[in-house]
Amino acid sequence: MRLLGRTEIRHLAKEIDFRPRKSFGQNFVHDANTVRRIVSASSVNRHDHVLEVGPGLGSLTLALLDRGARVTAVEIDPVLARQLPITVAEHSHSEINRLTVFNRDILHVTHDELPDEPTALVANLPYNVAVPALLHLLSEFPSIRTVMVMVQxxxxxxxxxxxxxKDYGVPSAKVRFFGNVRRYGMVSPTVFWPIPRVYSGLVRIDRYETSPWPTDKEFRQRVFNLIDIGFAQRRKTSRNAFAEWAGSGNESASRLLAASIDPSRRGETLSIADFVRLLQRSDEDEESEPVEPKPVVHHRNRDTAPAG
Known part of the structure; x- marks a missing residue:
C-alpha cells in the first residue's frame, strides 16, 4: 500500500482546508520509514484488532491496515474523522472494510462502545493527554495485550x-501495574508536520500474561492512591509519606516493615510490587486484628423491688 508522504499530507490538508490545532496536539507523521518502524515494533498482524488514538490524516492507519489488522480509530477532530475513511478508500478499496472510525474524545471511550475487543493499542498519542489516555485505555480494555505508542x-x-x-514517578509505577515497559528509541521532530519543538520516543508495553496481583477496579484504584501518596512529597521518607494514610508515624513504620519495606526509603525507590505488597499486607493486618468485646451492662429491672 502507498503510504502518505510529506507532499501528500500537505496537499491533503490544503484540499480539506485543514490547519493543525495545538489544543489537540496535532503533529502528523509524514515519514514512511518511521511509520513502518512503529508498526513493525508493535508486532501486530492480521489476527489483531488495533485501537488507534488520534489517527490524524491517516499515515499510521494505512500502515496498520497494510499489515492486515482491523483498526478502530478514535479521532477527536470531526474534520479528520470524516476524512479518514475517504483517504483509506482512495488508497485501497479492499482495506476500508477493516476500518471503523469514532469521532470521540479518547478519555471518555468505554469498552461497551466498541464493536469488538481490541487486542493492541498503536498510536501517535497527543502530547497533552498521553499519560491519562494510556492509563485509561489499559484500565478500560483488559483485552489489550500489546501497546506501542509514540509520545514526547x-x-x-x-x-x-x-x-x-531521576525520571521515575507516578506514571512509571502505574503503567507497571499492567505490564512490562520498554523503550524503543527516539524519533526526530523532522518527520512531523508541523515540526514540534521536542523529540519523541517510542514505548512498548506488554501486559502480564498472568497478573501478579488482582486487577479489579477497586484494587487498582487503591494501589494508585498509594502511589499518589508515595510520590506526593518526593523528599519524605516512606514512614512520613504514608503517616496520614496509616494513622501515625509508628503505625506507618509498622505497616511498611510488615511489607518488607524499610521505612527510611523514599517513595521514588518503591516498585509497583512494593506498593501492591504494602496494600495487601495492610489489609491482612486489619482483618486479623481482634475485635474488642463490648462491655456487658447489667440493667436492674425497675419493676422488681430491691432485695432487703
Whole structure:
C-alpha cells in the first residue's frame, strides 16, 4: 500500500482546508520509514484488532491496515474523522472494510462502545493527554495485550524509568501495574508536520500474561492512591509519606516493615510490587486484628423491688 508522504499530507490538508490545532496536539507523521518502524515494533498482524488514538490524516492507519489488522480509530477532530475513511478508500478499496472510525474524545471511550475487543493499542498519542489516555485505555480494555505508542521523549523516559532513577514517578509505577515497559528509541521532530519543538520516543508495553496481583477496579484504584501518596512529597521518607494514610508515624513504620519495606526509603525507590505488597499486607493486618468485646451492662429491672 502507498503510504502518505510529506507532499501528500500537505496537499491533503490544503484540499480539506485543514490547519493543525495545538489544543489537540496535532503533529502528523509524514515519514514512511518511521511509520513502518512503529508498526513493525508493535508486532501486530492480521489476527489483531488495533485501537488507534488520534489517527490524524491517516499515515499510521494505512500502515496498520497494510499489515492486515482491523483498526478502530478514535479521532477527536470531526474534520479528520470524516476524512479518514475517504483517504483509506482512495488508497485501497479492499482495506476500508477493516476500518471503523469514532469521532470521540479518547478519555471518555468505554469498552461497551466498541464493536469488538481490541487486542493492541498503536498510536501517535497527543502530547497533552498521553499519560491519562494510556492509563485509561489499559484500565478500560483488559483485552489489550500489546501497546506501542509514540509520545514526547520526556514522557517516554518517565514511562520506562526504573525505581530510584531521576525520571521515575507516578506514571512509571502505574503503567507497571499492567505490564512490562520498554523503550524503543527516539524519533526526530523532522518527520512531523508541523515540526514540534521536542523529540519523541517510542514505548512498548506488554501486559502480564498472568497478573501478579488482582486487577479489579477497586484494587487498582487503591494501589494508585498509594502511589499518589508515595510520590506526593518526593523528599519524605516512606514512614512520613504514608503517616496520614496509616494513622501515625509508628503505625506507618509498622505497616511498611510488615511489607518488607524499610521505612527510611523514599517513595521514588518503591516498585509497583512494593506498593501492591504494602496494600495487601495492610489489609491482612486489619482483618486479623481482634475485635474488642463490648462491655456487658447489667440493667436492674425497675419493676422488681430491691432485695432487703
Amino acid at each position: 521523549a520526556e514522557v517516554a523516559e518517565r514511562l520506562a524509568a526504573e525505581p530510584g532513577g
